[in-house]
């Protein structure tokens with residue numbers, strides 16, 4: 001125990017002495033919460049919409065006014081005709097167009113009103129968000145107008161966006177950042193820390209002492225687990241306090257899954273450091289195997305559903321993909337039962353850990 | 366150590382693929398002796414030392430160090446030896462004291478013990494004034510003395526020093542050898558490689574290794590008498606050319 005503590009203490013000193021890496025590890029995730037959260041929030045608040053009112057009735061004017069008074073939508077301009085929509089998108093004058101068809105007022109009175117929403121699809125990830133958002137706004141406004149008119153809302157007209165009704169993107173970014181932070185600190189930094197000792201010869205020096213390889217590894221990874229947990233907590237709290245990201249489920253369950261994911265990240269880090277001939281290779285490998293897929297393929301930023309088939313298969317093989325489903329489930333929906341994801345994560349942890357231990361033994365002999 | 370050799374090797378061999386780096390090494394070093402393990406670059410000295418320290422499994426032969434069978438009693442062996450590798454391998458981003466405390470710590474020393482040992486070792490190594498300095502900022506000679514200190518933290522019985530004085534000036538080397546003498550006088554067996562032939566004169570006995578084999582093993586005086594060399598430099602050249 002004394003021996004492990006000596007390694008832990010030394011590793012903490014390394015972390016504290018390397019101010020630059022520490023700053024990156026701590027500040028980058030926080031900056032990402034703030035930037036992503038703020039940028040997405042702003043985009044939705046000032047969403048510019050082109051309005052084409054073909055009905056020109058009191059009812060249709062009411063609809064447009066009700067929508068723009070929500071504060072999230074700015075009626076950028078009133079369009080004279082359909083042919084003006086595409087140039088508007090091209091010139092970036094608005095991101096979406098609302099078309100109120102002829103006869104809307106009458107339809108509304110009969111309880112079957114329809115409007116058309118056109119969204120600029122050039123930016124696929126915001127397009128879906130914007131479309132959903134506008135649909136929700138239209139549905140709400142329609143329902144209110146109907147209620148005022150003393151009519152019951154038709155059942156199918158209610159569009160609701162589940163689990164993220166305000167569409168504040170920090171809610172989606174924060175769970176992803178947790179995965180990214182854990183990968184960065186527990187896989188990337190750990191593999192760098194171990195490979196560096198191999199390269200400078202200090203690992204061999206340690207191996208001449210009675211400390212066992214298992215003790216060395218334990219002592220080396222514990223500080224990174226602590227750092228990872230600390231930064232994750234900071235990200236979660238920042239998300240909660242600044243953007244009101246909810247915590248619908250249990251913190252304990254969240255912590256348990258984070259621990260499972262940490263095991264996977266550590267195993268990956270160990271595997272990389274055991275297999276890498278040099279620090280440079282280890283860094284590249286860790287970036288390619290852990291950070292990039294977590295950012296690009298886990299559904300953190302780009303929705304998996306909109307990826308081509310083969311890529312979706314790759315996504316399913318990534319621990320982060322399953323981890324994100326669990327995190328979002330716990331945080332946004334308050335779920336607590338994830339049989340598929342849990343099975344996938346446990347199998348991945350077991351396989352990676354076995355591989356890591358095996359290749360580490362080989363290396364040390 | 367009840368008459369048993371502090372370092373004993375018989376037929377110790379290490380191959381890397383087809384290449385034999387150390388071929389059937391036989392030697393015995395008595396407790397408290399300063400044994401010089403000489404040889405040109407690439408002769409196989411480091412490979413032999415790494416086998417004796419249990420860092421590299423031998424391809425053949427056997428060895429006993431400080432009463433422990435190498436490759437068997439690994440835990441006890443590691444507690445009884447100190448190893449200073451040929452490359453400087455301490456943590457440059459830690460201070461002198463932190464390095465010493467770390468190595469003492471992995472040898473299992475407690476806090477109080479560590480503090481006492483540091484207070485004893487640092488002045489003796491001439492590093493007391495530098496205890497708070499980052500190791501990376503020290504001159505090479507200081508780093509080597511600190512490496513020695515880290516290898517000594519747990520009071521080993523046998524000390525393996527692999528080219529401990531490479532790259533420093535004669536005054537610094539002389540100072541380092543004073544420390545080696547101190548340890549030997551305290552009963553520590555010192556197994557040291559070097560390619561400075563003046564340092565060979567300081568050893569009780571020396572072996573000379575050429576291409577993985579020991580070609581001569583005797584006291585410096587004995588070797589000079591046998592080969593007719595004027596000094597160790599001369600002896601070495603005659604043996605290596607032979």
Ligand SMILES: Nc1ncnc2c1ncn2[C@@H]1O[C@H](COP(=O)(O)OP(=O)(O)O)[C@@H](O)[C@H]1O
Pocket residue numbers: 381386404405406407408409410411412413
């Ligand atoms: N891990 C290794 N793999 C292959 N060859 C090695 C390895 N380690 C050492 N050697 C070779 O063994 C020979 C002896 O090396 P070494 O023991 O370092 O010599 P010395 O310490 O006497 O300079 C050299 O030719 C070296 O290239």
Ligand SMILES: [Mg+2]
Pocket residue numbers: 410411412451527
């Ligand atoms: Mg060598």
